[in-house]
Amino acid sequence: MTQPLDVLVFYSPVESTEDVLAAVFAAGAGAVGDYRDCAFVTRGRGRFRPTAGANPTIGSVGELALVAEDRVELVLDRHLRADVVAALRAAHPYEEPAFHVVETADPDAR
Template identity: 45%
Template sequence: MYKLSFFVPEENRDAVKQALFDIGVGRIGNYDSCCWQTLGAGQFRPLEGSDPHIGTQGEVEMLPEWKVEMVCEDDLIHQAVAALKQAHPYEEVAYDVWQLADI
């Protein structure tokens, strides 16, 4: 089992979550569409050669973003990361993948 977490602007949050739920991410026992989400502030500066969805090259951008976390079965993790990257609006998606211990 893995935990997948990512950062996403509010206007894209539900669509990105749904893309992951549609392939089976976020399932715990007899429940699906499970996730944890918190609102925070993201910061980045698009560099030369970037094609930012939000912001301007060379300028620091700070905006509200949601951190979303959900569990993912071992056999879905590669498909989940691919679906995340396809559904997400950012050129470079900030995400983490953690392998969970079964204790």
């Protein structure tokens, strides 16, 4: 029986993507069968406006920031979720990284 999987999607400034990937891979994410360090990365533009109380890594409070970012998607065994999310948060340069975790359906369920 295979482990239930999650899909992690996160957004990273382009220059930080490889460092964040290294951290989540070290925590066990990105394994597909006999392959490791698997991810799908697409380039886009992120936008955000830090509000009062924020300590932005990029941009200034009250001003709209437009940033070249990567959208990264990878799988992980569900039991690794807490460790992988902790690794993402520790390695990511943003004060509040944008990410989501999706539980996958069992492909063998009848």
